Each structure stands twice: as C-alpha cells, then as structure tokens.
Amino acid sequence: MMPDWILPLALFICVIALVALGLAVLRRPSSGGAEIFAVLAGKLESHGAALDRLANSTMDRLAQQDRLLAERLEGTARRLDEALAAQDRRMAQDRLAAAERLAVQEKALADRLTASATALSEALAGQNERIVTASQGLTETLAQALAGQNDRLAAQAEGLTKAIAAQNEKLARILGEQAQKAQETAGQIHERLAVIDAARQNMEALGSQVTNLVGILGNKQSRGAFGEMQLRQLIEDRLPADGFSWQHVLSNGTRCDCLIRLPHPPGPVVVDSKFPLEAWQALREAGEDVGARTAAARQFGTDMKKHVDDISRKYLITGETADAAILFVPSEAVFAELHTSFAGVVDDAQRRRVYIASPTTLWAMLSAMRALMQDVRMRAQAGRIQEEVVKLVEDVSRLDGRVNSLKKHFDQAQKDIRDIEISTDKIVRRGGRIESVELEDPALAAPQDPALP
Template sequence: MEALSDRLDQAVAAQNERLGRTLAESAERTQESARRIHERLAVIDAARANIEALGGQVTTLAGILGNKQARGAFGEVQLRDMLADRLPAEGWAWQHGLSNGTRCDALIRLPFPPGPIAIDSKFPLEAWQALRRAPDEAARAAAERRMAGDIRKHVDDVARKYVCPGETAEGALIFLPSEALHADLHALFGPLVAEAARRGVYLVSPGTLWAVLGAMRALMRDVRLRSEAQHLRREVARLAEETGRLDRRVASLKRHFAEMQTDVQGIEITAQKITAAGARIEAVELAEAPVARAAE
C-alpha cells in the first residue's frame, strides 16, 4: 500500500509538474501574442491619425501680388508664394538641379505618371512691354515679330532643358506673372501657344496656375492616402495573422486542459479502486481473526 501510495504520489506530482509547465508555456505564448497585438494596434492608430491629419489638412491663402507689369524677380517671387500656399513643403523644390546640368526655377514632385513637372518663371517681358507701348502700327508690327521670336526661343529652351525622359514629366510649365500677358499671348500668338502645347510646354497665368496647383495638391493627397491605406492594410493583415495564431494557441491550451481533466479523472478512479481494495482486504482480515483464536 505504501509503495502504491508512493507511486501514486509520484504520478500525481509528475502530472502536476507537467501541467504547470504546459500552463506556464501557454501563458508566455499568450502574453507574447497579446503584446504583438498591442504593437500592431498602436501602429494602426498611428496610421489612422496620419490619415485624419491628411484629410483635415487645410491651406491658407497668402498675399498674392497683383497683376503688375514687372520684370526680373517678380515672377519668381509670385511663383514661390503660390507654391508655398497651395502645395505641402515636401511636394515641391525651389531651384532644383536636373541631371542634364540645368536648374529649373521650381519642380513639383508628382508621382509617375505624369512625373515631376519643372516650372520656368523667367519669361522675357521686354518685347511685350514694347508691344504695349508701341506708338504706331510699324512699331507694333516690329514688337510682335520680336515677341514671336522670343516666345519660340523660350519654348525651345524650356523643352530642351526641363523635359528629361525618365526624370521629369513629358511636359513643363512656363509661368507668366500677368493675366494680361497671358491673354495677349493667346489672342495675338495663338498658333505659337498651340505649337508649344504640342511640344509639352504649357503657358500658365497666376489664375490658371492656381487651379493647376489645386489639382496637383489633390493628386498628392490621394497618393499619400493610398500609401497610408496600403500600410494600414498590411498592418491589418499582420493583426489577422497574430489573431489566428492566438486562436490556435488558445485551442492548444484548451486541449491541454481537457487532457489534464482526463488524467485527473483517471487518477480519481484509480484512487477509488485502491480504496475499495483496501477496504476488502481489511474486511477479510477481520473475518479470519476469530477463526485463528478458536484454533488456538
């Protein structure tokens, strides 16, 4: 009985040790899975915050200079103010150097397609000013010929320098600092403007550039939203993977508990049988004791 009891105690102790070790390992795996889930949830919250920040981003209108007939740096100042007002800081670069060795006044960083778009703001104003100040028809005709030559040469320079296949978009922009200049070019030199457009060089005024920059800003925001959405989708997939792993580990833990319960029930049955056997043995000894005394 003592040996049987010792073996029973050893079996119960071994079962308890194995059960404790299994429960500890399962608890560690469960804690690790929970920690990873919390990390993924933190990343998802950060991505959601970025999306909300992008959705609620609002730009303010800055003081745009009026349509003055100026020259030199006037176009650059006006262009830079408009870019700063309409586009995020990372969406454009000022005085950007291209791989062909040229430097454009501004580069709008759009994704392919269409790709980054270079902007030139140094349109020659001398011929246009001479045209507006022409005292007679002869001077006006001479100013128109000069202006047509200036337009064609400037378009050639922009198309050659600022359109780089694989690096920039297939077109470039020429910023005209005056709505009046833009209107005169389309009214007096329509064929030249159309020819420039066929070569991928587009002449924009402050008003048209304002609308173009609004469309570009929407495109940039859409690209960033798609990027954040893809990142969020990847994180959700990882979270689903961790959740599946947690489900499998919980199922394994349930299986271990079921096995433990079966073993405990088996131990209880064995103990009951041993107790019953001991009771039967004790009953036999009590029955044989009077017979032995009578024989003496």
C-alpha cells in the first residue's frame, strides 16, 4: 500500500527539476535558446505524460486499497459481533450459576443464623435466671447494709447537727455584734447629718451676708485668708480628721493649700483657695464704661487661664495625685458670674482637669468624697467579716475531718463486734454439741482443735 504523501512529493520534485533546468537555460548564450526551448518543451511533455500515468496508477492503487480496507473492516465487524454474542451468552450462564450459588449460601446462612439465635436465646434465658437470683441476694445484702449505714449516718448527722448548731450560734452572736455596731454607726451618721444640716443652714445664712465680698477682699492676703478659712470650715466639718492635710508638700516641691486623701482611684485631690480677684474687682468697678469693662473682662479671663495653667502644671502629678484638681471660689456670686459671663474660662479649666467650685458645690463634692471614704472603710470591715467567715468555714472543715475520723473508729468497732458475735456463735454451737453428746467418733475422724477467729 503506497502512502498518500508519495504523489505530492513526486510532483514537487518534478517542479524543482523543471525550475533548475530553466535556470540552466537562462544562463547559456541566447543563440541556441530556441533549440533548448524546443528540447525543454519536449521533455516537459514527456514528464507531463509520465506524471499523468503515475497519477492514474496511484489512484488505481488507492481505490484497490480502499476496497481491501472496506472488506477487512466488514470482516472484523462481523467477527466482533459474533464475539460479543458469545460473550453475552457466557455472561448469562455465569449470572445464572452465581444466582444458584447465592441462593445456596443464603439458605446456609439463614440456617446458621437461626441456630445461633436459638442458642443465644437459651443462653440469655439462663443468664437472666442467674441475674435474677443474684439480684435478689444482692438486694437483701444491700438492704441490710443500708439499714446499718442509715443508723450510723443518723447518729453522725445528729452529732454534726449539734456541731453546726453551735457554730451557727457563734456566727449569730458575731453577726449580732456586727449589726449592733452597724446600728451605732448609723446613729452616728444621723447625728452627723443633723450637724451637716445645721451647717448648711449656717452656710446659706452666710451666703446671704457676703454680697459685698469684693469690697471686703481688697488684697491677696485677706482674700487668701478668707478663702482658706471658708475652705477649712467646709473640709473640717465634712471630712474625717485623717482624710485631709493642710499645706501639703508634693513630690515636685510645690505646697498646696489642701490635699484630700482619697484612695486610688481616683487618688488624692488638691484644693487651691487662691482666686485672682484683682481683675474681677476691676471688672466690677468698670461700671457702665464699655471700654473699661471689656479690658477688665479680657484681663480677668487671662488671669484665670494663667491660674488654671499653674494649678494643672503644679498639682496634677501622675501616680501621686488624682487626675483633677479643685479651684475654690469663696463666693456664690463670683461663681455664678463665671458660669454666666465667662463660660469659655470654665470650659478651658475643665479641659485642663481643673474644676471651679463654690461653697455650695464644694459641699456636694465633699459629701461624695465622704461617702467614698466611708465605703472604703465599710469594705475594710467587710473584709474582716469575710475573714471571720473563712475561719468559720475552716472550723467546719476541721469538724468534718474529725467526724470522718470518728466514723472510721465506729466502723472498726462495728467490725470488731461482728467478729466477736461470730466467735460467740461458734462457741455456743460447740457447747451445744458437747451438751448433746454429738462429738465425732475418734476412730472415724482425727481430733481437731478449731481455732477461734
């Protein structure tokens, strides 16, 4: 069988040969060109005829090969169909044989399962009978053991109840004493509240009498003395003696007017009683003069901001003081005017964590601080009560250990009593046999000396 690529290759070779021949002719002298072209034409005709014959023969061979290939494919398809049919017949026979074997195996398996189920049922029945018998014996044994255990637990519970009652009595006595102390403390608090109410009334009367405070406070010394005096009266009347200190020196060497000793957090709070009154007095004296009043107001705002900056810089020390300080203004009128006409100064002071307080607002602050201190002290008292309760729990734990130890002694004594009863029963039975002359014949059995357990 000739490959399909032979014919195109032969044609390509002929074309190459003709082109080469034409180039050779072109390179020769033109005098013999006609003869050469004639020869070339003859050769081309002969080559064309040869190519036609080659093409015809190639086509004939290809057609013959196609017929052979078709015949071979037909034979192969026929043989394949026959093989498939034979294979189907064999597979049908195999399936039938496999079904028969599977039926036999299923029957054998069913027989074995039936026999196993019968044997298992019989074994389970016998096992159930044994379990019922063992359960009855175990129930009787457990009932007897539980009866004895309940008696022992009742005795132990009675002893434990008495011990707990004694501990409860002790705890009730301690709690009663604490409650009595709490009532006494509450009474003292009510007395202090009465004193505070009286002081508040006095402060209200005092507030009505200080309308001309600016005229009274004409210089720094008198202003400082007056402000510190009011601050001292408020703090000493409101806080315990160990809750504050006067003219306290901080770690940076700065001396503050008063340091209120609050626990962390928030920590000790510094109170400053020096108020820049010169610009405030100039503002009051300006009267209706708009220019002078504007200048005085500007100067007052500048002085306030400088004083607030000094307080924030000197008195706010991380880890030593609270993150806020109090600027005490000894006049409700000045405090009201600040919040009314100089809200920006108040806001700036709050941003720098310096809070301006009048006698009334400081009174409220001190009340909150006093409550915080009392809460800390009450927590300390609660800690001591908790310690007593922990000790009480430890006593109960020790009592439980002693009860368990006593229980072990009781259990051992009960075991000894049971052993004694067994020995006594043996002795009694032996005595009865002796009394009824039921001793064994020495000739039949060797004498034995049974030992008591």
